[in-house]
Amino acid sequence: GSAARAGDVDVRPLVIGHRGAPAYAPENTLASIDKAARLGITWVENDVQRTKDGELVVIHDDSLQRTTDVEEVFPCRTSWEVKDFTAAEIARLDAGSWFGRRYAGARVPTLDEYMRRVEHNHQKLLLEIKNPELYPGIEQQTLKVLGNDGWLDPQHLAGRLVVQSFSADSLRIVHDLKPAVRTSFLGTPQFSDLPSYARFTDGINPSVGSISTAYVAAVHAFTGPHGKPLNVFTWTVNDADTARQVTRYGVDGIITNEPDVIRAALQEP
Ligand code: G3P
Ligand code: CA
Numbered sequence: 001g002s003a004a005r006a007g008d009v010d011v012r013p014l015v016i017g018h019r020g021a022p023a024y025a026p027e028n029t030l031a032s033i034d035k036a037a038r039l040g041i042t043w044v045e046n047d048v049q050r051t052k053d054g055e056l057v058v059i060h061d062d063s064l065q066r067t068t069d070v071e072e073v074f075p076c077r078t079s080w081e082v083k084d085f086t087a088a089e090i091a092r093l094d095a096g097s098w099f100g101r102r103y104a105g106a107r108v109p110t111l112d113e114y115m116r117r118v119e120h121n122h123q124k125l126l127l128e129i130k131n132p133e134l135y136p137g138i139e140q141q142t143l144k145v146l147g148n149d150g151w152l153d154p155q156h157l158a159g160r161l162v163v164q165s166f167s168a169d170s171l172r173i174v175h176d177l178k179p180a181v182r183t184s185f186l187g188t189p190q191f192s193d194l195p196s197y198a199r200f201t202d203g204i205n206p207s208v209g210s211i212s213t214a215y216v217a218a219v220h221a222f223t224g225p226h227g228k229p230l231n232v233f234t235w236t237v238n239d240a241d242t243a244r245q246v247t248r249y250g251v252d253g254i255i256t257n258e259p260d261v262i263r264a265a266l267q268e269p
Contacts, residue, residue: 010043012252013251014233014252014254015259015262016043016253016254017032017045017256018256019032019044019045019047019257020044020045020046021033021036021257021260023257026095026106027060027099028047028095030107030109030113030117031106033114034121037123039259041259041260044123044125044126045125045128046114047128048128048130048142049130049134049138050082050134050141051082051087052084052085053087055086055110056111056142056145059082060130062081062082062130062131063080063081064081064093064108065080067099068090068093068108069097069098070085073093073094083134083135093107095108111142112145112149115151119149124161125151126233126253127146127161127162127163128163128165128186129163132170139174139177142163142174143177146161161181162182162202162203163181163184164183164233168185168197171200172200175201175225179225183200183203184233185197185203186205188204188206188215197222197230198223201230202224203230203233205253206235207236208234208235208242211246212249213248213249219232231252232252232253233251234246234251234253234254235254237254238256240261240265241265243262243265243266
């Protein structure tokens with residue numbers, strides 16, 4: 001095998017750039033993960049949805065309005081939903097100007113483009129299947145793109161990819177289709193429901209306001225489908241005090257809009 005690169009060893013808790021580095025560059029764009037890379041942030045999170053003609057794209061909202069110029073480019077349309085636009089139409093949109101003029105021309109990436117950039121940057125990915133109820137079959141399609149890009153090879157599955165969703169059904173489908181893929185459920189299931197989650201998910205990703213030391217310990221007490229204790233990645237933590245607090249709770253990962261700030265807070269003695 002190849003020699004480990006500096007930075008390959010993950011220090012816990014992981015610091016995960018939410019949608020990239022969205023405090024500094026437009027969320028879910030290639031510019032945003034490049035910015036995260038320049039900050040030395042290895043783990044990034046994204047959101048995957050589907051166009052009208054079946055292409056997977058990286059964008060958070062189900063509408064194109066907030067993060068693109070869709071209303072200017074398509075003034076006659078009556079819907080702004082991702083699912084009502086083709087990939088070619090979405091490729092025409094500017095997904096950077098809303099954030100700042102220097103990002104004019106940033107695009108909504110396809111998942112394929114995005115994966116290639118994550119690979120190029122030597123980054124690791126927490127991939128969210130967003131709104132799967134709108135996109136029947138998106139799990140199989142996501143796995144196909146990942147497979148085409150080499151992300152289902154054993155060295156990736158060993159620790160560079162986690163698939164997350166608010167939909168337990170969606171994660172169950174991913175797990176059944178490709179049991180080797182690590183998954184994580186977005187939410188805060190009750191203690192009594194954790195045993196059933198542990199059959200198909202390797203982690204629980206709760207919102208920061210919903211957790212405590214007791215909750216994190218309860219999740220850790222369960223073993224996931226890959227024989228390890230369930231992980232806890234919490235979101236969205238954007239200040240140093242909260243980052244230190246959730247570290248004391250014992251979380252395994254912190255999902256943040258300001259990954260450099262949080263990493264610095266965790267490195268202080
Ligand atoms: O990764 C956690 C977080 O992304 C979940 O919420 O709405 O930002 O996708 P949202
Ligand atoms: Ca997300």
